[in-house]
Structures are given as C-alpha cells and as structure tokens.
C-alpha cells in the first residue's frame with residue numbers, strides 16, 4: 258500500500274509530463290511532512306556502514322523449475338522515497354518492500370543516489386549526494402536481508418544484494434575528483450544527468466539536447482568514472498551526450514549501460530533508446546535495463562506485460578540476448594499492469610518464455626547480463642587496488 262504523499266507525487270509527475278519523478282514545479286509545493294524523519298538520518302549516522310569497497314557479482318545457482326529466475330534490477334528508487342518522501346528505512350510500503358523482493362525471488366537491486374535537480378533552488382550539492390548515500394546505508398542497516406555487495410559469494414535465497422548508483426551527477430562538475438570516493442564506497446553506475454540539462458551533459462528531456470551533448474567537464478568526468486572502475490549510465494542522457502560518450506567508453510574498454518530505458522522504435526519517447534544506440538551498447542558489451550514505467554512502455558492507454566515484452570524482443574533483435582536486463586524504476590514511477598510491484602517479477606519471466614525465450618535466455622535477461630557489466634567494474638577496481646597499472 259502506498260501513502261497518499263507518494264500517490265500525489267506520482268500524479269504530479271504525470272501532470273507535469275516528467276515521467277519517473279516529480280519536476281521542480283511538481284515538488285516545490287511538497288509539504289514539510291514529506292521531509293525525511295530525523296530518525297532516518299540518525300540511524301544512517303549510527304550505522305556508519307559503507308555500502309561497499311568492491312562489488313563482486315555473486316554467482317547465482319541455475320534457475321529451478323518452480324521458482325522465477327532470480328532478478329537483479331538496475332534501478333529501484335527506494336532511497337528517494339526514504340530520503341525525500343518520509344518512508345521509513347525499514348521500507349514497509351512501496352513497490353520494493355523486503356516481502357515483495359523475497360516473493361519475487363530477487364537476488365539484487367541497484368539503489369540510485371538520485372540527486373534531484375530542484376534541490377536548493379536548482380543547485381544540488383555533493384553533500385546532498387553524501388546524505389542520500391547515508392540513506393542507502395540506513396536502508397541496508399534496517400533490513401537484515403539486504404546485503405552489502407562486499408558480502409562475497411552467491412546471494413543466498415531470501416537475501417538481496419544492494420548495489421549503489423548515482424542518478425543526476427551534475428553537482429560533481431565543480432570538482433570531478435569527488436566522484437572517486439563515491440566509487441570507492443561502492444557506486445557502480447553513474448548517470449551524469451537527470452530530467453534537466455546539467456553542468457556535465459544535456460538531458461534526453463533537456464532544453465539544449467539538440468545543440469550539445471557532454472560539456473568539457475562532462476567528458477573529463479566520464480573518463481574519471483571509467484578510470485576509477487565506475488560505469489557511466491546513459492539513461493536520461495541526450496543523444497548528443499551519448500554520441501560524445503562513445504569514444505570515451507571505447508578508450509577505457511568500458512561497457513555502455515542504460516540502467517532503465519526502453520526501445521524508441523517500439524515507444525517513441527526521448528527517454529528510450531534508438532536502434533543505433535542499442536547496437537553501440539551491444540558492441541561495447543553493455544546492457545539495457547527494461548523500464549516498467551507506463552509512459553516508456555507504451556504511448557497509449559494502459560500498457561501491460563505484453564507491451565513490455567515487445568521492448569524486450571526488439572532489444573534482443575537489435576542488440577542481442579546478452580544486452581538486455583531489468584531496470585524497473587520501482588518506487589520512481591507507476592509501473593505497468595501485471596508488474597505492480599517487485600513480487601510480480603515472475604510474471605515477466607513467464608511472459609518472456611511464452612514469447613519464445615528459452616529458460617537460459619530469461620536467466621541472462623534477469624541477472625547474468627548485469628553481472629557481466631558489474632564484473633567489469635569489479636575487475637577494474639581490483640586492478641587499481643592491487644599493483645596498479647600493468648596488472
């Protein structure tokens with residue numbers, strides 16, 4: 258069950274056509290009660306836990322005949338709900354409660370440090386990023402079944418490994434070296450931009466997206482992310498930004514990843530990816546996370562799982578089965594019918610099988626492909642922390 262505030266925020270987001278999360282206009286009227294409870298902050302400080310120093314991709318056991326395959330979801334916005342919407346760190350409500358994650362047989366989730374564009378009169382700071390990271394730690398500390406990625410080995414059944422990401426890193430343009438400590442603390446995916454153009458890149462939904470892509474700071478930032486073992490996230494980036502990123506990713510041999518985006522050929526939306534982009538992502542060994550948010554799944558009516566399967570099939574056709582994953586956007590936007598919360602994820606596996614995918618293909622889409630790109634990050638970090646260059 259979701260609180261009225263959350264529902265209001267989602268309605269506002271839709272009213273303003275902004276998609277996954279409210280725009281400045283929609284949130285400026287946020288009541289004071291939506292601020293995070295003091296207890297959340299206190300428990301974050303008390304826990305003192307860092308999410309991770311390295312993020313090994315755990316090997317899952319092969320899929321059983323009865324359980325849905327274990328899922329690793331590249332975008333679950335629970336930290337936003339806890340930090341900005343007053344949801345307790347125990348996550349008793351929303352799309353991704355511990356109960357729902359267990360029922361869905363989840364093995365992993367990526368919690369983004371989503372830094373809203375609208376903070377401090379559109380001047381979010383790196384300190385905001387630190388505080389939201391503390392919120393993630395608070396969620397992990399409050400849920401014994403959520404594990405840090407540095408808990409080595411396969412994620413046991415009934416447990417969920419939580420990875421960290423950044424969404425909307427514009428504030429890092431002031432000092433790109435600050436990203437180092439976030440990556441060192443466990444951030445895997447780094448999105449330079451959210452709904453509005455940032456000091457690093459234009460946005461897929463930004464004003465200047467046709468005029469320019471990555472800024473000079475954005476190019477240096479992307480290189481720094483790869484150098485340190487992070488992976489730039491192209492979801493929310495403009496086409497020009499994507500174009501500018503490609504040679505930088507190639508230089509570092511890094512996979513290009515879109516944590517939560519669908520296929521533009523199936524649903525025309527700036528947040529979705531063109532066929533050309535899908536091909537490039539495949540070429541770099543990257544992955545695209547299927548987004549369950551209605552507006553990105555279909556431009557008409559009330560989309561359901563079959564509409565999402567169309568995106569999966571198209572991405573597989575263009576990019577190949579090794580380059581599609583899951584990035585539900587749970588707790589960030591209204592999911593489609595049939596995938597209302599994380600407990601329902603097995604229905605997607607079933608629909609994919611019915612659409613002709615083998616069990617092995619579904620297994621790849623649910624977890625193996627994501628694990629491959631996380632491994633790239635792990636290997637890079639391991640090389641940095643051992644004997645440096647030349648290893």
Ligand SMILES: [Zn+2]
Nearest residue numbers: 277424493517
């Ligand atoms: Zn997003």
